[in-house]
Amino acid sequence: MVDTYVEPLAVAAHDIDRYAVVGNPIAHSKSPFIHTAFAKQTQQNISYERVLAPLDGFEATIRSLMQQGFKGVNVTVPFKFEAYALCDHHTEQAKLAGAVNTIKFTEHGIWGDNTDGDGLIADITHNLNTPIKGKRVLLLGAGGAAEGVFQPLLAQHPAKLVVANRTLDKAEKMVSKSFDAAIKSVACTFEDLKNQQFDIVINATSAGLSDMALPIPSSVFAENCLAYDMMYGRETPFMVQARASGAQVADGLGMLIEQAAEAFSGWRGVRPETKSVMEMVGAL
The missing domain is CATH 3.40.50.10860 (Leucine Dehydrogenase, chain A, domain 1)
Structure with a gap:
């Protein structure tokens, strides 16, 4: 269709x-x-x-x-x-x-x-002015969206990068691909997140499409945490939970536009400016 x-x-x-x-x-x-x-x-x-x-x-x-x-x-x-x-x-x-x-x-x-990784990094570090280097980062999910951003996140040199998923084997498979053994990357289930806190929490699951809440404890959101949902255009249960926990919340619209600019550049040989497009799409 x-x-x-x-x-x-x-x-x-x-x-x-x-x-x-x-x-x-x-x-x-x-x-x-x-x-x-x-x-x-x-x-x-x-x-x-x-x-x-x-x-x-x-x-x-x-x-x-x-x-x-x-x-x-x-x-x-x-x-x-x-x-x-x-x-x-x-x-x-x-x-x-x-x-x-x-x-x-x-x-x-x-x-x-x-281009997902480039889009996410550009949005977090440039548009949201949040450095990733030295931060404790939690990546939720181990599907295609998470795979696309795992290595680019590692390249930013976080203090540690934890991949949490409903099924442990998929998270372990992703972590096994880490190109930098010096950076602590760990796989776990959602249940294993108890008593852990993070400076940046990224939801790379598709749970928001069905308004499904993730089984994660609110304690994962550290003080001044950035909670980033790769979904856009709606207030997802993840965003509601993060906001109630005092986190700074952002959706994936900026990532969408930044990764689209990279794709457009690959197709057409020219990279467009994104700020004005972000303002235009955000007003729709």
Whole structure:
């Protein structure tokens, strides 16, 4: 199912390069607004669409978009691992993550990249002015979103990085990929978080899509903690819990826009400015 957004520039249809975001669910996505704003800002002739892929039909959806002449796609929940497997070539960021959120179709095959980590780091350190170096960081979840940001978080040299997940084996698998043995990275279940406190808590689960509360103790939020939910556009139970615990709370809109700028740059060869787009999308 394709939901087409307004083409950004008044040019003939055959002169427009087509892009899309693919996921399930997808109707909530603000990516079309963001990429349309980027296109206007940088004078790029593109259109950008929402595509709902069946849960068992991701590859078929991608192949169909290729046949229709699309130039590339963004990939969101729950297809980032499938996207990695589908790609013929991967950037170093994608290899480290084992997941793909940005695909480029070329004559040499399908290229996969992961811009989630760059987007998250830029939002936390630049937009929210919160350094990660030396901080105690908790990453909730071990799916594709978490995989995309684990290594970039390590690269910021936190004092420690704990990955908590409902099932321990997935968290342990992620932690085993750590490239820096000097940084303490630990895997645990949500139940193991009792008596632990963190300076930055990042929710990389999709629990917010269904308004599901995570089984984490409120004590994880240290004084002056930043609680960051990678979901956006709604007050999730995680954000409610963190706010009630006195934490500074942020959603993932800034990350979405920053990672979109990286993806746009990979497709078009020009990196757009993000501050004005953040203000525009935040007002929608």
